[in-house]
Amino acid sequence: MKPLALGAVLYVALRYFVRIQVDDYHLVLLTALFPWIWFQTSMMLATPAFASNGPLIKKVPFPRYVLPFATIINNGFHFILAIPILIVLLAISGQHPNATWLIGIPLLAAVQLALLMGVILLIASVDVFFRDLEHLVEVVLSLLFYATPILYPLSRVPDEWKPILLINPLTSLIEAWRDLLMNNTLPGLSLWPALLFTVIAVIVGGQTFRRLEPGFADAL
Numbered sequence: 001m002k003p004l005a006l007g008a009v010l011y012v013a014l015r016y017f018v019r020i021q022v023d024d025y026h027l028v029l030l031t032a033l034f035p036w037i038w039f040q041t042s043m044m045l046a047t048p049a050f051a052s053n054g055p056l057i058k059k060v061p062f063p064r065y066v067l068p069f070a071t072i073i074n075n076g077f078h079f080i081l082a083i084p085i086l087i088v089l090l091a092i093s094g095q096h097p098n099a100t101w102l103i104g105i106p107l108l109a110a111v112q113l114a115l116l117m118g119v120i121l122l123i124a125s126v127d128v129f130f131r132d133l134e135h136l137v138e139v140v141l142s143l144l145f146y147a148t149p150i151l152y153p154l155s156r157v158p159d160e161w162k163p164i165l166l167i168n169p170l171t172s173l174i175e176a177w178r179d180l181l182m183n184n185t186l187p188g189l190s191l192w193p194a195l196l197f198t199v200i201a202v203i204v205g206g207q208t209f210r211r212l213e214p215g216f217a218d219a220l
Contacts, residue, residue: 022153024093024182030086031181032150032174035108038079039116039170040141046071046120047137050128050216058217065209068120072113079109086181097184104180108187111198112173118201125205125212128219148174169197 046068127133173194176187
Protein backbone atom coordinates (compact mmCIF):
# COMPACT_ATOMS: atom_id res chain seq x y z
CA MET A 1 0.00 0.00 0.00
CA LYS A 2 2.87 2.41 0.70
CA PRO A 3 4.24 2.60 -2.87
CA LEU A 4 0.71 2.59 -4.30
CA ALA A 5 -0.40 5.49 -2.08
CA LEU A 6 2.81 7.41 -2.77
CA GLY A 7 2.42 6.72 -6.48
CA ALA A 8 -1.14 8.07 -6.45
CA VAL A 9 -0.05 11.32 -4.77
CA LEU A 10 2.91 11.78 -7.12
CA TYR A 11 0.77 10.98 -10.16
CA VAL A 12 -1.83 13.63 -9.31
CA ALA A 13 0.83 16.22 -8.42
CA LEU A 14 3.02 15.67 -11.47
CA ARG A 15 0.40 14.81 -14.06
CA TYR A 16 -2.23 17.42 -13.24
CA PHE A 17 -0.35 20.14 -11.36
CA VAL A 18 3.09 20.09 -13.00
CA ARG A 19 1.47 18.67 -16.17
CA ILE A 20 4.11 16.14 -17.20
CA GLN A 21 3.05 14.91 -20.64
CA VAL A 22 4.04 11.24 -20.82
CA ASP A 23 1.85 8.47 -22.20
CA ASP A 24 0.66 6.01 -19.53
CA TYR A 25 2.43 8.09 -16.92
CA HIS A 26 0.90 6.11 -14.06
CA LEU A 27 2.67 2.99 -15.40
CA VAL A 28 5.91 4.87 -16.05
CA LEU A 29 5.83 6.04 -12.44
CA LEU A 30 4.78 2.83 -10.66
CA THR A 31 7.05 0.45 -12.58
CA ALA A 32 9.99 2.45 -11.24
CA LEU A 33 8.54 3.38 -7.87
CA PHE A 34 7.84 -0.18 -6.72
CA PRO A 35 11.46 -1.44 -7.06
CA TRP A 36 12.71 1.89 -5.67
CA ILE A 37 10.62 1.47 -2.51
CA TRP A 38 12.19 -1.98 -2.07
CA PHE A 39 15.64 -0.40 -2.33
CA GLN A 40 14.90 2.64 -0.17
CA THR A 41 13.09 0.80 2.62
CA SER A 42 15.74 -1.91 2.79
CA MET A 43 18.51 0.67 3.04
CA MET A 44 16.81 2.60 5.82
CA LEU A 45 15.79 -0.43 7.89
CA ALA A 46 18.90 -2.56 7.36
CA THR A 47 21.55 0.11 7.92
CA PRO A 48 21.18 -0.19 11.74
CA ALA A 49 20.75 -3.98 11.55
CA PHE A 50 23.93 -4.64 13.54
CA ALA A 51 23.95 -1.51 15.71
CA SER A 52 20.38 -2.03 16.95
CA ASN A 53 20.83 -5.72 17.78
CA GLY A 54 23.69 -5.47 20.25
CA PRO A 55 22.27 -7.87 22.89
CA LEU A 56 21.56 -10.51 20.27
CA ILE A 57 25.00 -10.20 18.69
CA LYS A 58 26.73 -10.40 22.08
CA LYS A 59 24.86 -13.42 23.45
CA VAL A 60 23.86 -15.64 20.53
CA PRO A 61 26.36 -17.10 18.04
CA PHE A 62 24.91 -16.98 14.52
CA PRO A 63 25.91 -15.64 11.08
CA ARG A 64 25.58 -11.90 11.62
CA TYR A 65 24.88 -11.16 7.94
CA VAL A 66 21.49 -12.80 8.42
CA LEU A 67 20.21 -9.63 10.14
CA PRO A 68 20.38 -7.27 7.12
CA PHE A 69 19.65 -10.12 4.71
CA ALA A 70 16.33 -10.86 6.44
CA THR A 71 15.31 -7.20 6.11
CA ILE A 72 16.14 -7.12 2.41
CA ILE A 73 14.25 -10.35 1.74
CA ASN A 74 11.23 -9.12 3.70
CA ASN A 75 11.02 -5.94 1.65
CA GLY A 76 11.63 -7.92 -1.53
CA PHE A 77 8.62 -10.05 -0.65
CA HIS A 78 6.54 -6.88 -0.34
CA PHE A 79 7.73 -5.89 -3.82
CA ILE A 80 6.63 -9.26 -5.22
CA LEU A 81 3.20 -8.77 -3.64
CA ALA A 82 2.91 -5.45 -5.49
CA ILE A 83 3.41 -7.03 -8.92
CA PRO A 84 -0.24 -8.19 -9.24
CA ILE A 85 -1.26 -4.53 -8.86
CA LEU A 86 0.92 -3.70 -11.86
CA ILE A 87 -0.60 -6.58 -13.83
CA VAL A 88 -4.09 -5.20 -13.22
CA LEU A 89 -3.06 -1.66 -14.20
CA LEU A 90 -1.30 -2.96 -17.31
CA ALA A 91 -4.41 -4.93 -18.29
CA ILE A 92 -6.57 -1.83 -17.90
CA SER A 93 -4.21 -0.02 -20.28
CA GLY A 94 -4.40 -2.88 -22.78
CA GLN A 95 -0.97 -4.34 -22.01
CA HIS A 96 -0.19 -7.81 -20.76
CA PRO A 97 2.94 -9.53 -19.39
CA ASN A 98 4.44 -12.43 -21.30
CA ALA A 99 7.01 -15.16 -20.69
CA THR A 100 9.87 -12.66 -20.49
CA TRP A 101 8.71 -11.83 -16.96
CA LEU A 102 9.59 -15.37 -15.87
CA ILE A 103 13.22 -14.66 -16.78
CA GLY A 104 13.44 -10.93 -16.25
CA ILE A 105 11.91 -10.63 -12.77
CA PRO A 106 14.19 -13.26 -11.13
CA LEU A 107 17.20 -11.79 -12.96
CA LEU A 108 16.59 -8.19 -11.94
CA ALA A 109 15.52 -9.21 -8.44
CA ALA A 110 18.80 -11.13 -8.04
CA VAL A 111 20.81 -8.10 -9.20
CA GLN A 112 18.94 -5.78 -6.82
CA LEU A 113 19.26 -8.26 -3.95
CA ALA A 114 23.02 -8.58 -4.48
CA LEU A 115 23.41 -4.80 -4.84
CA LEU A 116 21.50 -4.18 -1.62
CA MET A 117 23.38 -6.85 0.29
CA GLY A 118 26.78 -5.51 -0.78
CA VAL A 119 25.99 -1.88 0.00
CA ILE A 120 24.25 -2.65 3.29
CA LEU A 121 27.01 -4.96 4.55
CA LEU A 122 29.42 -2.07 4.05
CA ILE A 123 27.22 0.63 5.57
CA ALA A 124 25.77 -1.45 8.42
CA SER A 125 29.25 -2.63 9.45
CA VAL A 126 30.61 0.93 9.57
CA ASP A 127 27.43 2.11 11.32
CA VAL A 128 28.34 0.01 14.37
CA PHE A 129 31.26 2.35 14.98
CA PHE A 130 29.84 5.61 13.53
CA ARG A 131 26.13 5.80 14.40
CA ASP A 132 25.55 9.12 12.61
CA LEU A 133 25.93 7.24 9.34
CA GLU A 134 22.21 6.37 9.50
CA HIS A 135 21.28 10.04 9.09
CA LEU A 136 23.67 10.40 6.16
CA VAL A 137 22.01 7.44 4.44
CA GLU A 138 18.63 9.20 4.64
CA VAL A 139 20.09 12.30 2.98
CA VAL A 140 21.76 10.28 0.21
CA LEU A 141 18.55 8.35 -0.47
CA SER A 142 16.63 11.61 -0.80
CA LEU A 143 19.13 12.83 -3.40
CA LEU A 144 19.14 9.49 -5.22
CA PHE A 145 15.36 9.57 -5.54
CA TYR A 146 15.59 12.60 -7.82
CA ALA A 147 18.83 11.55 -9.50
CA THR A 148 17.26 8.25 -10.58
CA PRO A 149 14.66 8.15 -13.41
CA ILE A 150 11.67 7.37 -11.20
CA LEU A 151 9.47 10.43 -11.65
CA TYR A 152 10.50 10.61 -15.30
CA PRO A 153 11.73 8.15 -17.95
CA LEU A 154 15.36 8.40 -19.00
CA SER A 155 14.22 9.09 -22.57
CA ARG A 156 12.91 12.51 -21.42
CA VAL A 157 16.28 13.55 -20.00
CA PRO A 158 18.31 15.95 -22.23
CA ASP A 159 21.24 14.18 -23.91
CA GLU A 160 23.85 16.31 -22.13
CA TRP A 161 22.55 15.14 -18.73
CA LYS A 162 22.21 11.42 -19.50
CA PRO A 163 25.92 10.52 -18.94
CA ILE A 164 25.70 12.11 -15.48
CA LEU A 165 22.58 10.14 -14.55
CA LEU A 166 24.10 6.93 -15.87
CA ILE A 167 26.90 7.22 -13.32
CA ASN A 168 24.20 6.30 -10.82
CA PRO A 169 23.94 2.47 -11.02
CA LEU A 170 20.28 2.63 -10.03
CA THR A 171 19.51 4.44 -13.28
CA SER A 172 20.18 1.39 -15.45
CA LEU A 173 18.53 -0.94 -12.92
CA ILE A 174 15.32 1.10 -12.63
CA GLU A 175 15.15 1.55 -16.40
CA ALA A 176 15.56 -2.21 -16.80
CA TRP A 177 12.62 -2.78 -14.42
CA ARG A 178 10.52 -0.27 -16.37
CA ASP A 179 11.36 -1.82 -19.75
CA LEU A 180 10.56 -5.29 -18.48
CA LEU A 181 7.30 -4.47 -16.72
CA MET A 182 5.95 -2.08 -19.36
CA ASN A 183 7.38 -3.43 -22.61
CA ASN A 184 8.19 -7.09 -21.80
CA THR A 185 11.81 -6.34 -22.72
CA LEU A 186 14.62 -8.32 -21.14
CA PRO A 187 17.61 -6.32 -19.85
CA GLY A 188 20.51 -6.02 -22.25
CA LEU A 189 23.95 -4.43 -22.26
CA SER A 190 22.46 -1.21 -20.88
CA LEU A 191 22.35 -2.94 -17.49
CA TRP A 192 26.15 -3.11 -17.25
CA PRO A 193 26.59 -0.09 -14.89
CA ALA A 194 24.33 -1.75 -12.32
CA LEU A 195 26.08 -5.11 -12.76
CA LEU A 196 29.54 -3.57 -12.41
CA PHE A 197 28.59 -1.60 -9.30
CA THR A 198 26.92 -4.69 -7.82
CA VAL A 199 30.10 -6.76 -8.18
CA ILE A 200 32.16 -3.98 -6.61
CA ALA A 201 29.62 -3.51 -3.80
CA VAL A 202 29.53 -7.23 -2.98
CA ILE A 203 33.34 -7.47 -2.86
CA VAL A 204 33.88 -4.27 -0.84
CA GLY A 205 30.90 -4.88 1.43
CA GLY A 206 31.87 -8.48 2.09
CA GLN A 207 35.48 -7.61 2.88
CA THR A 208 34.47 -4.71 5.15
CA PHE A 209 32.06 -6.95 7.04
CA ARG A 210 34.72 -9.63 7.56
CA ARG A 211 37.25 -7.13 8.86
CA LEU A 212 34.89 -5.29 11.20
CA GLU A 213 32.68 -8.14 12.45
CA PRO A 214 35.13 -9.29 15.18
CA GLY A 215 34.85 -5.87 16.81
CA PHE A 216 31.04 -5.67 16.79
CA ALA A 217 30.58 -7.06 20.31
CA ASP A 218 33.08 -4.65 21.85
CA ALA A 219 31.66 -1.64 20.03
CA LEU A 220 28.10 -2.50 21.00
